[in-house]
Amino acid sequence: MSEPILEMRRVSKSFFSIKALRDVDLTVYAGEIHALMGENGAGKSTLMKILSGAYRPDPGSEIRIDGQPVQISGPLGGRAAGIAIIYQELSLAPNLSVAENIYLGREVSRGGLLAREAMQAGAGPILARLGADFTPQTQVANLSMGQRQLVEIARALHARSRILIMDEPTTALSAGESERLFALIRQLRAEGLAIIYISHRMDEVYALGDRVTVLRDGTLVGSLDKPDIRADAIVRMMVGRDISSFYKKEHDLKARPGAPVLAAVDIADHRRVKGCSLTVHAGEVVGLAGLVGAGRTELAHLIIGAVPMISGHVEIEGRAVRIRTPAEALDAGIAYLTEDRKALGLFLDMSCLDNINLAVLGRDAKFGGILDRDKARDRAKRAFAALGIRAANVGVAAGGLSGGNQQKVLLSRLLAIGPKILILDEPTRGVDVGAKSEIYSIIDNLAKSGTAVLVISSDLPEIIGICDRVIVMRAGQIAGQIRRDATSPLSQEEIMALATGTEQLDA
Amino acid sequence: MPENGAITKAAPAASGGAAAQETKRQRTRMIIRAVGMLPVLLLLCIGFHVLSDGRFFTGQNIGIVVQQSAVNTVLAAGMTFVILTGGIDLSVGSILAASAMAGLIVSKFPDLGPLWLPAAVLTGAVFGILNGALIALLRLPPFIVTLGSLTAVRGAARLLGADTTVFNPSIPYAFIGNGAVTLIPGVVSIPWLWVIALLVILVSWLVLKRTVLGVHIYAVGGNESAARLAGIKVWAVLIFVYAVSGLLAGLGGAMQAARLYAANGLQLGQSYELDAITAVILGGTSFVGGIGSIWGTLVGALIIAVLSNGLILIGVSDVWQYVIKGLVIIGAVALDRYRLQGSART
Incomplete structure (x- = not known):
């Protein structure tokens, strides 16, 4: 661990006048699992998007790979710099085969025709190395979430990425699948890859992290080395206050x-x-x-x-x-809160007001169908106060809220039903x-x-x-x-x- | 939208300012969406006025424009309901023809004559309900269902008059087609067709913005699965919007019949659906549903009418009118895409 593989110095990112990241430093070595923690909105995603090339950092920011300053621009830039991201929402094409997904964007062709056999042959060893129990010919739609993640990792390895960023990789996995993923992550570490592991879950960071870096409100709070990683210390760094009952x-x-x-x-x-x-x-x-x-x-x-x-x-x-x-x-x-609030719960384009009142509009309505707008506004305002929903006002679109606030809006809708x-x-x-x-x-x-x-x-x-x-x-x-x-x-x-x-x- | 989360959380000290800025940005976006194409409409009017040496803004010409836009406005209002749910109704032109035929046939019965108007509207509503039932209950794609009824109902319209043109020079209520409401005698009068169109827009606005059903329509278009889980009877909403579209196509048919004293199952309402769809999209209603307003649709319908009228005024040939109108449709969809980028949907 002599030379860091990735160095970020004074990285900032502003959106209009708001700084989402402020002078963040991050150093990652080859062969380490570097856990990145912080509440939703602490700046983890922004940092990651800078590394992937989706965002351009503000002037004055510096990113070095193997000691060489680099400019990462566009998704190809991230890939060229050897950085791969395994997204929370997997980015595979379910209608294509495993091999086709691994080679997506870098298809092998012979004489202008797709060389399917060559791609399948190329994917085989990588899948074997990852211990996959499915063939390159399998259609991705038939795979479990854990298996799909393997495909994502295989894609990263195939692109010869040396820095792997994983964003909450276990969210959709069962406990058994998570265990297998952890073993694989350790294997990749042993092979010399650098892994940036973003997670909310303390036990995972405990199990995996060689180092933990905590972000809060877009700034770097600090890093802990393996011996110092303790749950209460991390939580205190994340929230900046003591939560005795975490x-x-x-x-x-x-x-x-x-x-x-x-x-x-x-x-x-x-x-x-x-x-x-x-x-x-x-x-x-x-x-x-x-x-x-x-x-x-x-x-x-x-x-x-x-x-x-x-x-x-x-x-x-x-x-x-x-x-x-x-x-x-x-x-x-019976009221049901869905696990998939964006796809099955909220109406992202509609206001919080409408989202909260949706299920009781009929009950509140006058003359059998005319909206009672005062009642709806009152109800939404009460819900904002009762659940501590943070948004400019009840009229803003639900899609613009943070995850926690969206969940509270959805919960308010159910609670309104009583x-x-x-x-x-x-x-x-x-x-x-x-x-x-x-x-x-x-x-x-x-x-x-x-x-x-x-x-x-x-x-x-x-x-x-x-x-x-x-x-x-x-x-x-x-x-x-x-x-x-x-x-x-x-x-x-x-x-x-x-x-x-x-x-x-x-x- | 994680970026937004990041932004609002990033600076708690300045979160009031950030939140205010966010609202301001949302408000600007809403104003842009609401005002939408109104500036384009005004520019077109002024442009045509200049290019036609002042022949556009005359009482007579404006009368022609609004009269010509009236039927399309009514169709487009119905289309707005449908597109707001993320659907499409390709059959409105055919339904208009069938309804006009039904209306004219009823009007020729000596005793039933005055009933021709409800008969036309009802015919449209029945076809609309059929569309809606196929889409909502059998879960067939709206494009396919209404593409089928575009053809089938056209056939029905021809059957009704045994494939001939039906005339009735003494059709009751003919005034709605050619009469006008005089506001200031000799100075300002509004064609009845236009009065009907405005009433349709007004009632549509009330339904969409002031009723439970209206919110449910937006909800179904915004996220159908979520709407179902939230307890909304999605099937009922879908049948309703196609019924409205059919009913308004029926009303459009009645308006045409009253204006022409005649109807022809083959020619009447040909490709009217395209003008209606164009008006809705020009008005800022999103093609994927959930976003849009009826006022935008009114502006969209007026743009189409102004475009047709203005191009004739300045002497553009019939052929080029087609090309230009087609480009406007594509431009409208491009706008729709552009607008979506700014919305909360990702």
């Missing part, structure tokens, strides 16, 4: 839960969900844990009628109800630390006021922190449930054991 919230254990409100009885679509039953009581927060692909979101979609149920039924307050559409679910008192049952699917995905704890206290308050809450989450500390009881799914079925009581708190190991189906959990 994950855990004080929790009042219910002496006895209320009456059962939601009961799903033997629900199945016979594909992803194979006969699941669960009950949620009034005032109870129930976690639905499991690996990605275990069928949790699919089960929620069956319950709310987004996908037709093949067998089974739903009971609300002891009465069987027939729910065929999300609209009927809302009528029955549901009996709230199903939250990954409620804090892509949300910064501050907003996370605010969302936790919202969930807690809802439960206190008698709402039955079902939380789907892949974040085990989150589930343990906020749930009274955890139901674990595995391969489309309920694997078991764990109840919190005064003597034994919920344990991560127990949940993982149920989720993976193994008694022993390998760390």
Whole structure:
């Protein structure tokens, strides 16, 4: 580790008069995993976009690769400098094969014709090196998220990239896939690549990071070397204040839960969900844990009628109800927060006002359909105050808000309905630390006021922190449930054991 | 949009200023979108006035322009509803013809004569509902469905009159086609066609901006999956917008029938759908749905009418009029793309 492979000196980036990055220094060595942390909006994405060539840094900024100053401009510039980014939202063409994706933009041709065989032959060794269990001919649409990530990495290796930037690579991965990815990242480190690893998740940074650099509000807070990496230190650097209760919230254990409100009885679509039953009581927060692909979101979609149920039924307050559409679910008192707020939740071009009021417009309307605009404005303003939504005013488009604020806008829409049952699917995905704890206290308050809450989450500390009881799914079925009581708190190991189906959990 | 997140979070000390700037930028964007092509319309008018040696801004010529734009305005209003949901209605020209035929045939029955107007409008609505049902319930692509009905309804229009032109010189309510409302006797009068068009725009605006249904239309166009999960009956919204488009095409047919005292299933309303779509896109409504306003559509329809009228005034040949109007359509779509870049959608 003598010469740094990448040096960034006094890198700044302004958008109009606003500085998104201010004099940031970053030094990365070959053969190290450099974790980059910071709340949403701390400047990680901006920094990354500068490295990829999507943004041009302000004058005075300096980037050196192998000691040589470089100008990175355009996506090809990043690639030419040996920098590859594995994006949060994967950038593969699902309709093409693995080999075609790896060679995308650098196709091999012979006499003007695509040399498919040559490309497949070239992709093979790289995939083998990554330990891929699929062939170059496979269509990407048929791959899991973890496998697609391998394809992205293979593409980077094929382009002979030496600096790999990974942006929250485990967001869409199951625990098993994440473990395999970690092993691969370590392998790449051993091969001498420099890896910049962007993550919100402390455990990953713990497991992987050789060094951690923390950004806050566009400035460099500092770096920690391996021996100094400690969760509380990083969190303090990230938020700039002490958060004593980072994950855990004080929790009042219910002496006895209320009456059962939601009961799903033997629900199945016979594909992803194979006969699941669960009950949620009034005032109870129930976690639905499991690996990605275990069928949790699919089960929620069956319950709310987004996908037709093949067998089974739903009971609300002891009465069987027939729910065929999300609209009927809302009528029955079930509100669902989607895990994919941009694709399935928000209307990005519409104002926060409309987004918040959308589900109750009909109820508020005068003369059977005329908007009550005063009521809507009041409601949106109250939601802004109650949930601490930070935006200039209720009229701005939801698409311009940060992830945490978008999630709160979406949550406000559900809360406006006043549901009996709230199903939250990954409620804090892509949300910064501050907003996370605010969302936790919202969930807690809802439960206190008698709402039955079902939380789907892949974040085990989150589930343990906020749930009274955890139901674990595995391969489309309920694997078991764990109840919190005064003597034994919920344990991560127990949940993982149920989720993976193994008694022993390998760390 | 991570960049925006980064910007608003970047400087908490100045976040008030940043937020204010963000609102200001959004407001500017909204004004640009709302005003949209209005400056272009005014420039065209002035340009044609100069080029035609002052023959554009005369009472008579303006009367002709608004009269000519009236039917297209009505069609384009319906088209706005459809395009706001991210759909398209290619069948409005054919529906207009079929409705006019139905209206004229009813008008020739001695006892039913006055009922020809509701008959025409109703015919349009029925075809529109059929379009909507196929799109919303069978989940067929709007382009394909309305392309099919473009042809099928044209055939129906010809069948109605046994492929001949139907005349009725004594059609009731003929005044809506050729009469005018006199505001100041001898000075200002407004053609009935134009009054109807403005009323249609006004009612459309009320529906889109002041009703629950209106918000639902924008929501379906902005994000159909999210709309479904939010409990919006997407199928009902879709049937509604195609029904409105059909109904207004029916009204357009009635307006044409009253103006011509005649209808011909083969020729009437040929390629009117293109003018209607052009007006909507010129008016700033996004082709992918979710963004747009009815006032923009009015401006768009006026631009088309001014363009046709002005090109004739300055003596551009018929052939070149086609070329120029075609380029305007492409330019409008290019504008649409450009506008989308500035929106929250990525």
